[in-house]
Amino acid sequence: MPIVVEPSLPPPPLGGLRALVAGVESLAAARRDGVLCVVVGSSGSTYRKPGALVLLDAAGVRVGALSGGCLEAELEARARDVLANGSAQSARFDTSGDEDRVFGSGTGCGGSIDVLLLPLPASNAPLRRALRAADARDVELVLDFVTDGERLGSGEACAGDERYRFDERGGAVDDDIAFATTGHVRVAPAPRVLLLGAGPETRPLLALTRLLGWRVELAEHRERWLRFATGSGIDDEHRDGPDRLADVVAATRFDAALVMNHNLDLDARCLRALAASAVPYVGLLGPAARRDELLAEIGDARDALRARLHAPIGLRLGGEGAEAIALAIVAQLQQEFARAAHA
Missing domain, CATH: 3.40.50.720 (NAD(P)-binding Rossmann-like Domain)
Known part of the structure; x- marks a missing residue:
């Protein structure tokens, strides 16, 4: 009996970390700034855990999700502010109390999530290069950030033995400039x-x-x-x-x-x-x-x-x-x- 195979179709779309890397590259190719949101902490019941990444631009979320859809409107508003000001911000989304049920997202999830919103300038973004390197080399991406104070959002990313340092505006930082990082997350390579x-x-x-x-x-x-x-x-x-x-x-x-x-x-x-x-x-x-x-x-x-x-x-x-x-x-x-x- 002959084997019947359907005509060739376009491959299915990519998801996960690989889709985010592709989205970052697409923004750079179009010379458009972006915002990379990194979950740096969570407690209780939350949709995403530390190390989760979301990519946004001026139009909103491009790749990823912070929640089931209830927190994205505020996340997009914060990202637009980062794009306008060019500096990183931190945000906490708390769905654990009665006030959130009445006045907030109304999810009833019962947890909180801490997020850093980091600028990804189209011209020169070490974070973009770090994401690309980790994906290409199939290695874990290790991220260390300053999570408070004047240098909030600065830090470094390590993809294997390659290190990429960035400031609070997403630009490159010389190795001789010191800052104390207080946030640490790991992003595993794709299975x-x-x-x-x-x-x-x-x-x-x-x-x-x-x-x-x-x-x-x-x-x-x-x-x-x-x-x-x-x-x-x-x-x-x-x-x-x-x-x-x-x-x-x-x-x-x-x-x-x-x-x-x-x-x-x-x-x-x-x-x-x-x-x-x-x-x-x-x-x-x-x-x-x-x-x-x-x-x-x-x-x-x-x-x-x-x-x-x-x-x-x-x-x-x-x-x-x-x-x-x-x-x-x-x-x-x-x-x-x-x-x-x-x-």
Whole structure:
């Protein structure tokens, strides 16, 4: 029976940190100033936690969210003030008391959130360069800020061994100028996933992972199966076959590898290679009986996989078909990534 693949479509839009970096670059290309809002503290129940980023310009929020929509109007007003004055500001949004229910946002969330609103000048913004560097190098971004006083909003950003210093107006600062930072946040790089094999699940899987801002690479050497990934927004492709898989996983950080070849022999070869790798999450598509057959086939390699192997892959959400499978896989991955981030 022939494989029917839909005509190539534009890749789904990006989300998450990658969308914010793209938005920052878009503002710079258009020579428009922006405002980067950084959550530097929170208490109680809040929509976003420290390290969350939101990008705004004169028209309002471009990328990200501070709340479910109830705080954005005030955030946009504050950002317009930053754009007009050219200097950073701090803001606290408190939804914990009775006054907020009657006179404020009315959310009833019961928490507070502290935000720095930092200018991103179109001409020369070290923060923009730091975001770009962290994204390109796939490293954590470490941000330190002055959170009060005359130099509020100044600080430095570190992307690996690269350091970018900025003043309260978002401009560059010489290394010999000292300031005492009192706020510290970390922004993790986007999760990175390796798909081993393409199939009917690839397109819906890529739609969801791109909306979450993950980086996804594909290892697939079979031409007819590659058609499932055409136009899906894969970040990189590896077409050398499973015998070169060890080189792929050794060269790049992967948070997860998903074995989805729809072929027993290829899946077994991939599992052997992953058993010798440091990839912390290995997912295997297919029913439990198929899993057991594969584990028996790979012999002693299964012992190195047991603590990392998720098979059958995906949360048991119910439903059937490629879209339901993709949703179950992404839901389990999101759960695992969140757990690892808070470990």
